[in-house]
Amino acid sequence: MTSASPRIAIVGAAGRMGRVLIAAVNQDAESELAAATVRPGSSLAGADLGELAGVGRLGIAAVDSLEAVVDDIDVLIDFTTPQLTLSNLAFCAEHGKAIVIGTTGLSDAELDELDSYRDQVPMVFAPNMSVGVNLTLKLLEIAARTLGDEGYDIEVIEAHHRHKVDAPSGTALRMGEVVAAAVDRNLKEHGVFERVGQCGPRDAKEIGFATVRAGDIVGEHTVMFATEGERIEVTHKASSRMTFARGAVRAARWVSGRSAGRYGMDDVLGLEDISGA
Template sequence: MTRIAIVGVAGRMGRTLVNAVQQDAGATLAGGIVEPGSSLAGADIGELAGVGRLGVTAVDSLEAIVDDFDVLIDFTSPQVTLANLAFCAKHGKRIVIGTTGLSDEELAALDAYRDRLPLVFAPNMSVGVNLTLKLLETAARALGDEGYDIEVIEAHHRHKVDSPSGTALKMGEVVAESLGRTLKEHGVFAREGQCGPRTDKEIGFATVRAGDIVGEHTVMFATEGERIEITHKASSRMTFAKGAVRAARWVADRPNGRYDMQDVLGL
């Protein structure tokens, strides 16, 4: 049994992760972390998640449960994630990271841990999304340099703080790499006013933030006379949570290295 601890256990994703661990026969919930000084410290994690008492109480520091878990799951913020990554490296733990919105500098800092511990980092833990990435790679190679314009459209709930989403950026990166391009050179993230016609090689992004949309992503390949759209829609955070728990079980016996969901799924 893989002993899993969850950071941000009182949040929306944290509560969903508690449910996912409880549903997984190969994992057990070993702990949950809330913000330092939170009044929820000491509460039963199962009650926070709405699944009934589990006999595991929330704590406000990793130090309090350092001997209790094997793998940490972190869907928080860049600064918190990097601090937790350093803690796991110091104490011989594994970590699964679903945090998005990391800057280039923060991504470089994360990557520097690849030789110090086993970690899985992916902007989206959904099995369906990661299969979609493989489909996009195939489509881009077949269509992208044959006069097809490429646009990435994503939609999320009104509370999401980063834009475009990490998943949208990953989709754009997969398409760009398949075509020998880079998002730094060819990504277009805003259009307003008299911006002129699109260029042949640009990869455009459009973002929607509204209501309680869990996550929707479409990559469009459009040319004269036809349009191909590859779309993934998530209707529940459980799809991300189950993927994260699957990644936690997978990374529990892996050597040091930085992995992603393509590795976890054997894609």
């Protein structure tokens, strides 16, 4: 591993998350903002990244291809779309770069393709880079192991802004996977993602999902464990995208210079098994 500050490139600099990521890298004393990309042919190519992100001039121009900055970067941060992310993984494999992936909405086939790069690219892949969310996942594991097979119904409720294109959110699905594993259930078999009309009474092993899309909600997730007489709720609320961006920058520092592999935020944060299992 290298002790030098990693040279970070942001993919999708013109997007909502891209702009916050630029600001987060710029604020981080242990990282260097080396480049950021916009769509090929975009009128924003050549724009100052600081002005694009609203943090003042930085003297670094947006580019419309990673090839233009291939010799200037060590690690990418990508919160874009599944197909673009997979294309960027191929770029990293070809050029020996690391990558931090916060992209959600990947299909099973796309996840398999992503995983095929685990022996070629050092990657951190997580549906949510927030430190708080990843701690919440550990708390959910404890709760599910304690309550899940004792007559408690499990429901996952998530809310995001009106512009989010995938549902349920990657974080909600990850929460569902954690609680399902803790009670020895298969989420593909027991996950219920829609209830409409005369759907009948709830099956005891269901893990239900409810989705809200409204306004400018950054991200809210609640997992409910409910039985007759009481209800326990584990909730995480994000009020700013900066919490995800700072986690991604932390992941970029961590993964830069590491050997190829598919890592998660557990690895980045050094979270031990606090469940006692």
